[in-house]
Amino acid sequence: MSEKAVKNKAVFLDRDGVINRETGQYIFETENFVINEGVFEALSLLRKQGFMLVVVSNQSGIARGLYTHDHVGRVHDLLRKEFTARGIDLAEIYYCPHHPSAGKCLCRKPESLMIEKAIARFNIDPRQSWMAGDRERDVEAARRAGVKGILIKANDSLMNYLGVIIPSGE
Ligand SMILES: [Mg+2]
Numbered sequence: 456m457s458e459k460a461v462k463n464k465a466v467f468l469d470r471d472g473v474i475n476r477e478t479g480q481y482i483f484e485t486e487n488f489v490i491n492e493g494v495f496e497a498l499s500l501l502r503k504q505g506f507m508l509v510v511v512s513n514q515s516g517i518a519r520g521l522y523t524h525d526h527v528g529r530v531h532d533l534l535r536k537e538f539t540a541r542g543i544d545l546a547e548i549y550y551c552p553h554h555p556s557a558g559k560c561l562c563r564k565p566e567s568l569m570i571e572k573a574i575a576r577f578n579i580d581p582r583q584s585w586m587a588g589d590r591e592r593d594v595e596a597a598r599r600a601g602v603k604g605i606l607i608k609a610n611d612s613l614m615n616y617l618g619v620i621i622p623s624g625e
């Protein structure tokens with residue numbers, strides 16, 4: 456078997472409502488970025504099971520002029536810092552800065568370009584991979600990329616959904 460034939464598996468994660476507290480407002484200041492209960496524990500377990508972790512987030516507030524790429528960068532620096540401090544390796548964070556009012560893009564979920572980029576870049580097998588999100592559009596983006604979707608309740612502990620991805624006994 457060639458090296459290329461060995462594919463990675465991944466869990467794609469929506470950001471707001473899955474990793475951090477969904478407040479109903481745009482989250483672009485680090486002081487409003489509060490990581491949800493169960494996230495570190497769940498993602499550590501997924502890493503131990505060999506899943507790559509990839510964040511895919513719609514951030515249309517940029518196109519709407521409510522905040523900038525710099526704001527998103529600071530929030531994501533904080534996210535990476537919190538994960539690194541707990542030994543959780545995050546493969547990448549993708550975000551879509553567009554809004555449909557300024558023209559349609561291919562990355563804003565329910566479009567699947569962010570997921571497909573990661574699949575190509577990290578040699579991921581979509582059939583062994585999952586996407587967890589708190590909106591129907593997250594699950595739809597997963598479906599379009601051939602990844603299994605998990606709809607979670609906003610701000611619910613990811614630990615409550617781990618049994619779907621990791622069958623018990625493993
Ligand atoms: Mg969300």
Ligand SMILES: [Zn+2]
Nearest residue numbers: 551553560562
């Ligand atoms: Zn986009």
